[in-house]
Amino acid sequence: MIEEVIWGISVxxxxxxxxxxxxxxxxxxxxxxxxxxxxxxxxxxxVTGIVTDEEGMAxxxxxxxxxxxxxxxxxxxxxxTGVLYWLTQNVLGNARNFGWAIVKLMIPxxxxxxxxxxxxxxxxxxxxxxxxxxxxxxxPSKLLMPLSYAGTLGGMCTLLGSSSNLLxxxxxxxxTGHSMDIFAPMLPGIILTILGMLxxxxxxRFIPERESSEVSFEATSDYTVELxxxxxxxxxxxxxxxxxxxxxxxxxxxxxxxxDREIVMPVxxxxxxxxxxxxxxxxxxNDLLELKRSHxxxxxxxxxxxxxxxxxxRRMRTAYVTxxxxxxxxxxxxxxxxxxxxxxxxxxxxxxHRVEGLPREISLEAGDSLLLECPSKGExxxxxxxxxxxxxxxxxxxxxxxxxxxxxxxxxxxxFLASSFHILSLISSAMLAAGVLMMMxxxxxxxxxxYIEWDLLLxxxxxxxxxxxxxxxxVASFVATSxxxxxxxxxxxxxxxxxxxxxVVSEFISDVGAAAVFFPIMYRQAVLLDCDPMxxxxxxxxxxxxxxASPIGSSTHMLVYGPGSFRFxxxxxxxxxxxxxxxxxxxxxxxxLYPMR
Numbered sequence: 001m002i003e004e005v006i007w008g009i010s011v012x013x014x015x016x017x018x019x020x021x022x023x024x025x026x027x028x029x030x031x032x033x034x035x036x037x038x039x040x041x042x043x044x045x046x047v048t049g050i051v052t053d054e055e056g057m058a059x060x061x062x063x064x065x066x067x068x069x070x071x072x073x074x075x076x077x078x079x080x081t082g083v084l085y086w087l088t089q090n091v092l093g094n095a096r097n098f099g100w101a102i103v104k105l106m107i108p109x110x111x112x113x114x115x116x117x118x119x120x121x122x123x124x125x126x127x128x129x130x131x132x133x134x135x136x137x138x139x140p141s142k143l144l145m146p147l148s149y150a151g152t153l154g155g156m157c158t159l160l161g162s163s164s165n166l167l168x169x170x171x172x173x174x175x176t177g178h179s180m181d182i183f184a185p186m187l188p189g190i191i192l193t194i195l196g197m198l199x200x201x202x203x204x205r206f207i208p209e210r211e212s213s214e215v216s217f218e219a220t221s222d223y224t225v226e227l228x229x230x231x232x233x234x235x236x237x238x239x240x241x242x243x244x245x246x247x248x249x250x251x252x253x254x255x256x257x258x259x260d261r262e263i264v265m266p267v268x269x270x271x272x273x274x275x276x277x278x279x280x281x282x283x284x285x286n287d288l289l290e291l292k293r294s295h296x297x298x299x300x301x302x303x304x305x306x307x308x309x310x311x312x313x314r315r316m317r318t319a320y321v322t323x324x325x326x327x328x329x330x331x332x333x334x335x336x337x338x339x340x341x342x343x344x345x346x347x348x349x350x351x352x353h354r355v356e357g358l359p360r361e362i363s364l365e366a367g368d369s370l371l372l373e374c375p376s377k378g379e380x381x382x383x384x385x386x387x388x389x390x391x392x393x394x395x396x397x398x399x400x401x402x403x404x405x406x407x408x409x410x411x412x413x414x415x416f417l418a419s420s421f422h423i424l425s426l427i428s429s430a431m432l433a434a435g436v437l438m439m440m441x442x443x444x445x446x447x448x449x450x451y452i453e454w455d456l457l458l459x460x461x462x463x464x465x466x467x468x469x470x471x472x473x474x475v476a477s478f479v480a481t482s483x484x485x486x487x488x489x490x491x492x493x494x495x496x497x498x499x500x501x502x503x504v505v506s507e508f509i510s511d512v513g514a515a516a517v518f519f520p521i522m523y524r525q526a527v528l529l530d531c532d533p534m535x536x537x538x539x540x541x542x543x544x545x546x547x548x549a550s551p552i553g554s555s556t557h558m559l560v561y562g563p564g565s566f567r568f569x570x571x572x573x574x575x576x577x578x579x580x581x582x583x584x585x586x587x588x589x590x591x592x593l594y595p596m597r
Contacts, residue, residue: 012050013473019044020466020517024509033388034510035455038462045469055468060461063170063179063427068163069457070430074412075120076451077437080444081404083412084124087112101132102146102204106197109147110154114189115416118155118162122147122556126563141210144564145574146200149548151556153196156545157189158182159426163555164511167460168541169426171467171519176533182419182426185541188589192542192582199578206574210565227297231275235295241269245279245295250287252360254344254373255280265373266338282347319390320562321368323552327389332360337389341382347371349565367562388455391562408442463516476520480528483521491529491596495536496587498522499543503583507553511544518544535594542586548575 009017019041026037042059045051059065078084091108105125113121129147133140155161159169159182169180200207229236235243246253246269255265259276279297291297321327332338332345338360348362349369364370370390374382383392415433418424424432437443470476487493498518506514522540526533547553549572551561557571 035458059465073434077443106150109150113154114157118151122151141564471520
């Protein structure tokens with residue numbers, strides 16, 4: 001490691017600082033995924049010798065990474081055996097009105113999020129929320145935002161509820177050699193969750209009402225026209241491009257259905273037209289009906305595809321462009337996404353409205369809703385291949401409820417008991433539970449990998465190493481000392497300042513990234529002030545999770561961003577108020593529970 005000192009910090013420290021700010025800029029100003037940014041930073045730290053190869057590898061075998069990996073296997077078992085399906089079908093029940101719906105939604109969501117990870121629960125409840133919104137005749141956004149807040153709040157209550165909680169607990173064990181109890185943040189978490197839910201109920205008028213993407217797609221039949229090619233049509237045996245049928249004004253050819261029911265989709269430009277072909281177009285209906293008259297085509301008996309009528313062989317699916325997706329800034333005309341996945345883009349909605357223009361020419365943005373015509377077979381492979389770019393929310397997987405459902409629930413319960421009563425460590429109990437579920441056939445080993453969030457594991461492993469570098473190069477000590485020189489030596493003032501900074505930073509780089517950056521600094525400050533590190537660690541753990549004001553800061557916000565047709569600033573109105581109320585309350589509670597000395 002480079003030891004030369006410049007302005008009180010070693011050269012290695014300056015490299016670490018520049019690398020840290022580079023990550024912030026890349027994540028804020030580009031579509032590069034977070035895990036790629038952190039892996040790039042890790043590469044710089046390894047090449048410059050700031051961290052050793054052993055330290056670099058140690059990050060990926062740390063407790064946060066291993067526990068998360070094991071928990072993904074457990075979640076796979078809970079999904080495949082029907083435990084989570086049963087919960088979504090039976091826990092929520094019915095709602096009489098909007099206010100009651102918020103209460104009935106947030107309470108079970110927050111409880112389940114504490115034990116089964118907030119992202120998993122929010123993802124599972126999105127379909128149920130959409131059904132509720134139709135019954136209550138309200139916009140899904142009015143319920144999806146409370147759903148996301150409930151998941152974030154509940155996730156604070158245990159180490160398993162949030163990835164940032166696990167990261168902080170793992171770094172704490174590295175520094176002290178003592179593992180943190182799985183329920184360590186439960187008491188302050190419960191108080192904050194109750195207060196947060198009350199704020200959402202009281203300030204429900206701040207929840208924006210956005211037209212849902214599904215509503216904008218319900219009129220798909222009005223924009224999808226099926227035209228029949230007569231046997232004696234002059235264009236028969238010519239190509240669709242030569243006939244002017246491939247990309248006509250106001251529409252696009254999404255498929256050809258042959259007279260023998262063979263389906264050609266996507267349609268290449270040199271596809272030959274045959275008598276009896278049915279050409280299915282998506283676009284502006286007036287322009288497409290003009291195409292019928294100009295090319296001697298006949299109207300078919302009925303519209304084949306609609307969002308409400310699913311064909312037995314092919315069906316429509318709704319997907320949402322994720323943050324960091326490789327499709328952002330691209331149009332389907334400029335990439336091979338349709339060809340690789342055997343799908344056709346039918347329509348695009350942005351913030352609940354259809355985007356003007358041909359679907360394949362639209363430059364996609366994060367949060368766009370895509371209506372895709374997909375094959376009925378290989379849907380799971382379609383989701384697996386594109387999980388980094390798209391999020392599908394209309395899966396038709398319905399598990400069989402049986403004895404394995406009960407077995408999976410028992411294994412999960414025993415895992416929590418073993419960890420809570422210190423019979424086994426958290427990492428041991430999680431790995432044992434994952435192993436038992438696989439051995440008992442509760443989750444199919446071949447399907448486990450599709451449930452593992454590899455990008456999250458890569459981010460966690462990299463951030464652990466990054467945190468080590470901040471401490472090792474003296475950056476943590478320098479920043480901690482500088483803050484003490486500026487703010488004085490009052491530990492309460494220091495805690496308030498650092499938690500405020502950490503919570504603000506988490507809104508822009510995610511809670512995991514903020515936790516990795518601020519942990520070594522706050523831990524060093526506790527040491528310099530001769531205070532117990534626990535209140536500093538616990539306040540950091542909770543403050544980075546209080547990311548309510550932007551969709552980037554919380555994984556649950558990003559899950560509902562597309563389905564709710566939200567705008568980027570929609571979370572700020574209610575989120576800033578919750579932030580301002582919950583952060584000081586959290587600091588008071590933590591200091592009452594964990595004395596400084």
